Amino acid sequence: MKNEMIEKSYAKVNIFLKIADKRENYHELVSRFVRVHNLYDIISFVKSSRKAITIIGDFGCEINSNTVYKAYNLIKHFYGVEEFFLNHEIKIEKNIPEFAGLGGGSSNAATFLIMANKYCKLNLSKDELSKIGSQVGADVPFFIYEYDSANVTGIGEIVEKFDEEILDIKTITPKIKCNTGEIFKIFREKFYKQISKDEAKKLLDMKSTDILKELDIKQANDLYESALSLYPQLSDYEKKDWFFSGSGSSFFRINYGK
Numbered sequence: 001m002k003n004e005m006i007e008k009s010y011a012k013v014n015i016f017l018k019i020a021d022k023r024e025n026y027h028e029l030v031s032r033f034v035r036v037h038n039l040y041d042i043i044s045f046v047k048s049s050r051k052a053i054t055i056i057g058d059f060g061c062e063i064n065s066n067t068v069y070k071a072y073n074l075i076k077h078f079y080g081v082e083e084f085f086l087n088h089e090i091k092i093e094k095n096i097p098e099f100a101g102l103g104g105g106s107s108n109a110a111t112f113l114i115m116a117n118k119y120c121k122l123n124l125s126k127d128e129l130s131k132i133g134s135q136v137g138a139d140v141p142f143f144i145y146e147y148d149s150a151n152v153t154g155i156g157e158i159v160e161k162f163d164e165e166i167l168d169i170k171t172i173t174p175k176i177k178c179n180t181g182e183i184f185k186i187f188r189e190k191f192y193k194q195i196s197k198d199e200a201k202k203l204l205d206m207k208s209t210d211i212l213k214e215l216d217i218k219q220a221n222d223l224y225e226s227a228l229s230l231y232p233q234l235s236d237y238e239k240k241d242w243f244f245s246g247s248g249s250s251f252f253r254i255n256y257g258k
């Protein structure tokens with residue numbers, strides 16, 4: 001029989017990413033997140049007789065740091081979850097590059113939670129799933145809501161759907177492992193600035209294509225200068241009309257061809 005328990009786990013880009021404030025060791029963002037329709041991992045739950053939680057996939061990390069394993073640990077006390085994953089293994093076909101600013105790990109955790117909610121019949125709302133997901137990573141709530149485009153604020157926990165046409169996005173990911181924590185650290189020490197409330201409102205109301213016509217790569221992403229100072233080789237990839245996603249290392253452009 002065909003396996004029906006299979007879902008796509010999409011990548012995202014940050015059309016713009018501005019810092020609004022500090023919150024303890026973290027930073028509050030004002031950002032537009034957009035799903036990348038042509039870049040996704042594939043997650044499936046497959047019947048298995050191993051009788052142990054099993055996550056199969058090509059990951060650059062050990063099981064304890066795997067975002068899907070972290071998400072599993074947060075829901076395993078719900079009725080039926082442990083039993084289900086003793087009898088089904090989790091398979092992840094990885095296509096989204098890691099350390100890329102494309103949210104691959106966060107997306108996997110969100111898709112896993114959405115699937116577990118469905119197949120273990122947990123009846124959790126999107127808001128409840130999002131709360132659980134935010135304990136795994138800042139970008140998980142965006143992926144829980146499954147919006148094509150959304151304004152994301154706070155440390156990622158406030159996600160508001162943004163209505164606009166679906167964008168055709170092309171990404172390139174240099175083989176540079178950008179460390180998100182280090183980039184935020186140097187941002188706070190050397191490049192710190194906060195977006196004003198008026199400027200934030202203006203960007204949050206604008207269509208993604210209009211934002212990218214108005215801003216250049218540094219104006220669109222407050223973390224780019226910090227990333228460049230730590231990884232100067234990123235500048236080799238700068239090209240007209242290409243922008244920087246998250247804390248890198250991916251660049252992206254909108255394809256206006258269609």
Ligand SMILES: C[C@@](CO)(OP(=O)(O)O)[C@H](O)COP(=O)(O)OP(=O)(O)OC[C@H]1O[C@@H](n2ccc(N)nc2=O)[C@H](O)[C@@H]1O
Pocket residue numbers: 014017025026027028029100101102103106136137138139155156180181182184245246247248
């Ligand atoms: C910057 C963003 C924007 O989409 O993108 P990515 O480059 O990861 O895709 C994310 O918010 C990243 O979220 P995530 O990758 O989950 O970050 P975490 O692992 O939670 O954080 C790693 C470290 O970065 C710093 N950090 C992270 C998020 C944030 N809003 N403020 C921070 O200061 C903290 O020092 C934290 O210890």
Ligand SMILES: Nc1ncnc2c1ncn2[C@@H]1O[C@H](COP(=O)(O)OP(=O)(O)O)[C@@H](O)[C@H]1O
Pocket residue numbers: 059060061065066067068097098099100101102103104105106107108109180246248249
């Ligand atoms: N399921 C997963 N898929 C990808 N990366 C994961 C996963 N679980 C944990 N990680 C780890 O998360 C970190 C990068 O996260 P990822 O979301 O892929 O990139 P980024 O935060 O740059 O968008 C790496 O340390 C990676 O090994």
